[in-house]
Amino acid sequence: MIQYIVTGLIILLIIYFYLKTIKDTESFENSLPTLDSSCFVHLFDNNGSKLNIVLVSKPFGSDKDYKLYLNNINKYKYLGITSYMEFPHKPTNPQDNYKIDTTSAETSSNAYNLEMYFKICEGWLHCFKDPIMYLPSDKPQLLLSESDFIDYNRIKPDNKVVKEFDFLYSCPKVNKDSTCNDWVSFNKNWELAYKCLPILCKKFKLKGLLIGRDECTLPEGCEEYITTTGWLDYNTNIKQYNRCKFIFVPNVIDASPRVLTEALSSNLPCLVNNNILGGWKYVNKNTGELFNDENDITKSLTLLLDNMKNNTYQPREYIINNYGPVNSGKKLKQFLADNFKDKININMNDIEYVTIRHQFKDYKN
Numbered sequence: 001m002i003q004y005i006v007t008g009l010i011i012l013l014i015i016y017f018y019l020k021t022i023k024d025t026e027s028f029e030n031s032l033p034t035l036d037s038s039c040f041v042h043l044f045d046n047n048g049s050k051l052n053i054v055l056v057s058k059p060f061g062s063d064k065d066y067k068l069y070l071n072n073i074n075k076y077k078y079l080g081i082t083s084y085m086e087f088p089h090k091p092t093n094p095q096d097n098y099k100i101d102t103t104s105a106e107t108s109s110n111a112y113n114l115e116m117y118f119k120i121c122e123g124w125l126h127c128f129k130d131p132i133m134y135l136p137s138d139k140p141q142l143l144l145s146e147s148d149f150i151d152y153n154r155i156k157p158d159n160k161v162v163k164e165f166d167f168l169y170s171c172p173k174v175n176k177d178s179t180c181n182d183w184v185s186f187n188k189n190w191e192l193a194y195k196c197l198p199i200l201c202k203k204f205k206l207k208g209l210l211i212g213r214d215e216c217t218l219p220e221g222c223e224e225y226i227t228t229t230g231w232l233d234y235n236t237n238i239k240q241y242n243r244c245k246f247i248f249v250p251n252v253i254d255a256s257p258r259v260l261t262e263a264l265s266s267n268l269p270c271l272v273n274n275n276i277l278g279g280w281k282y283v284n285k286n287t288g289e290l291f292n293d294e295n296d297i298t299k300s301l302t303l304l305l306d307n308m309k310n311n312t313y314q315p316r317e318y319i320i321n322n323y324g325p326v327n328s329g330k331k332l333k334q335f336l337a338d339n340f341k342d343k344i345n346i347n348m349n350d351i352e353y354v355t356i357r358h359q360f361k362d363y364k365n
Contacts, residue, residue: 032075032345039065041081041146045351046329052345053077053336055356056121057146058084059091059098059112069120077343080121080135082128082278083146083256085187088117089134092253095183123339125332127255127278140339145278148328149356150261152319157267161242165209165227167200168244168268169193170259172212172231180216189273192250194219195294200248201225204301209244211237241266246288246304251276261323267316271297271304286318329353 032050034042041055054076060066069078085091090098090112098112123140124131131141171188173180181190200206201222210216214230232240241247247263249272257279260270270288272279283290289307291300307313321327330353337348 033072035068035072035076037065037068040068041083041356043332043354043356045333045346046326046353046355047351049346051336051354052343053079053340055079055081055125056117057081058087059117061098077122077340078120079123079125080117081125081144081146082134085253085255086134086277087255088121089114093183093186095186123335125335127281129280140335142331142335143281144328144331144335145256146356147256147258147261147279148323149325150258150265150319150323152265152316152324155238155241155262155265157316158239158242161239163243163245164207165244166206167208167246167248167271168211168240168263169208169213169248169250170211170237172237176231180213184212187251187253189250189252190216192252192273192293193248196248196250196297197222197226199294199297200301203298204305208248209240211240238262238266241268244268246271246308249273249276249279251279253277254279261319264315264319269304269308269313269315271301282319284318285312287313287315325355326353329355 032052035054039056039058039060041057043051043053043055045051052075054072056069056078057080060069080088082088085093085096118136118139121139123142124135125142125144126135127143127145128134131143135141171185171190171193174182174184178184185191197208198219198221200208201219202225206225208226210226210228212231213228216228218226218228229240241263246269247260249257249260249270251257252273252275254276255278257276260272260279260282263270264282264287270283272283272288272290274280274290274292280290289300289304291297333348333351333354336344336354341348
């Protein structure tokens with residue numbers, strides 16, 4: 001009888017501590033606030049639970065962002081992700097004006113503070129070919145971008161749509177009142193695109209769809225080959241890939257070119273600037289070709305068109321096999337488990353992958 005009582009008590013204690021652990025975990029997760037700023041990217045496991053790891057994705061734009069970081073320093077561990085031009089280095093877009101008030105015990109300067117980002121970020125997810133040029137060598141690093149988490153189940157080819165255009169170039173204005181040379185046009189390298197368009201249109205007689213270039217001056221002789229649009233909402237924008245045969249990406253100061261993985265998911269091959277900060281890793285024998293400027297684009301474009309005729313490229317298959325929330329999320333989970341396992345609020349052995357924002361919702365590989 002005593003044996004049964006002891007056994008029963010042990011079982012009750014096990015149940016009690018199990019339920020207490022669940023309650024404590026739920027309480028901890030519920031205590032994690034959402035950092036409501038474009039500077040921060042939240043992480044979730046495949047079950048939708050929020051991790052106590054948050055990514056710093058761009059420079060703090062104001063003292064409010066900096067205080068948001070400080071006020072949650074005991075609730076979150078901060079890692080960096082290179083999604084915004086040359087960040088963590090000061091962005092070179094001339095229309096950015098980062099003079100940040102980071103007044104604290106550490107600094108009283110309102111100048112851009114590179115060392116601050118190096119200090120507060122305990123590791124880095126990056127896009128760079130040569131990370132040593134941009135990141136501290138004493139912090140864990142992983143070649144991983146936000147654009148790696150492309151939802152290819154949502155963005156996919158529609159064979160019912162007629163291919164009206166040979167190529168697509170996306171360069172939307174900041175807003176309807178912007179000029180044709182605004183913040184976006186610098187990042188999307190409209191200057192180089194303008195130099196290359198005569199080669200694509202006049203030399204190769206290719207028809208192009210230019211997203212966001214309405215009312216912008218086109219190179220002489222290109223008008224008959226080019227169709228432009230104004231600003232498009234996201235759902236309308238992603239449908240444009242199906243109207244085109246390949247994507248043209250002359251961008252350089254672009255760390256996480258989602259337009260590129262969206263196009264590849266739509267099964268469009270790509271012609272990409274070899275000097276792009278991030279996105280170079282998506283370009284290979286399965287997806288497309290690289291070029292440097294208007295002086296060598298003819299060679300790369302010729303190869304691209306020849307390979308397209310021979311159905312050499314399989315861009316969507318490449319994306320499905322290598323990227324997306326699950327594939328990229330498994331890489332992220334392993335990186336976190338290898339470097340920060342003891343600091344995470346979730347048992348990494350109990351989850352399949354980690355993803356960004358709310359991409360865990362209803363996602364199936």
